[in-house]
Amino acid sequence: MIIGQIKEGIVIDHITAGRGMEIYKILHLDEKECVVAMIKNADSKKMEKKDIIKIGEIIDLNLDVLGYIDPGITVNIIKDGKLFKRERLKLPERVFDVIKCKNPRCITSTERELRQEFRLTDPEKRTYCCAYCDAFAK
């Protein structure tokens, strides 16, 4: 299968195989007018299998969200057909409005327009806690 190179846009590479669709949805790529290609289970020397998303336009990406979902992702910005910038993601220290606190006693369950905020407490176990009530993300 051949998918052409893009001249201007973003290549989200090294997505854990099977998670591409989740990222496609979170980035709302279905709402974009530009060319978007989702490649599943591509061969990878490093990962054996990986997913790749190619976007034919440079759009704002929330790298913290991507880093939380799949910290192994690489984001390549392409300009004039060449690699302009490469971002290797890592687990973000804080994420906003990605995880919802499940603790019914937490203030986020009642306070209007209060952003859901979680902080990284254990990078090895990828554990996040609610910034308000300290409950673990589930």
Add this chain to the structure above:
Amino acid sequence: MNGLNDIMDLSIGEIDELLNTADDIMVHPEKYASLCKGKKLATLFFEPSTRTRLSFEAAMYELGGNVLGFSEAQSSSASKGESVSDTAKTVSCYADIIAMRHPKEGAPKVADMRASVPVINAGDGGHNHPTQTLADLCTIRREKGRLNGLTIGLCGDLMFGRTVHSLIGAMSRYENISFVLISPDELRIPEYVKAAYLAKSGIPYTEVRSLEDNIQNLDILYMTRVQRERFFNEADYIRLKDTYILTPEKLSKAKSDLCVMHPLPRVNEISVSVDDDPRACYFKQVLNGKFMRMALIMKLLGVKA
């Protein structure tokens, strides 16, 4: 953040400073009697309280300041659906400092983010109660002469007991501390507390069910109430409420210099006949709490003797 949400917001140095100030207030109360003249403390208590609210109010009066506020959610605009943020912004216009108790965990933190004056967490759900911890630290230091090298037993409701969570966090920063966590299986310490304080710092701890079998090893015994208001199911509360009752007979197996503490109010978990034992320190905690709150109010308002 201008106020105090979590005891861990304070460094050990800052806690020492507050403890030293409280010690000095006890000896020289006259030096502090008008330090906060013209200042107002708002006590916003969305949940019932006797000790904490009155302790804050007494603390402010003894500093020469004034107090305003409410003692139940029904007498505030929260009953009309006002948000914590709006309440905090509104009260900032009337008071120089706020003490807030709220059933929702994290509510005082939200208030402190929105208010233009410092907000002190006076207890938020089953989460934190940093000023009780200041009272506890003051009591431990005064009774034992140190805050390190102690085996601390925490007994009762360790799941919803916010004072327990804050005390574990605070004590885990001192040297040679170990914990004996005594509770029924249903009320064991939350995983986040273990992960954040015990596992992270490699603090030795055991989780046990029997008070009788472990009391002889303790330097501090911190009893807690099983809190009816934290249960969604009344039957569970009834089943667990009298799991531990400290009696003179059980206390006879303990060290002669054990320090028995309780954040109060107690229900049945400490027999009244224990009150006359010299090891009973829970009413001293109440008094120490007032002095620590005075020291904290001074610190947050930036006033010095």
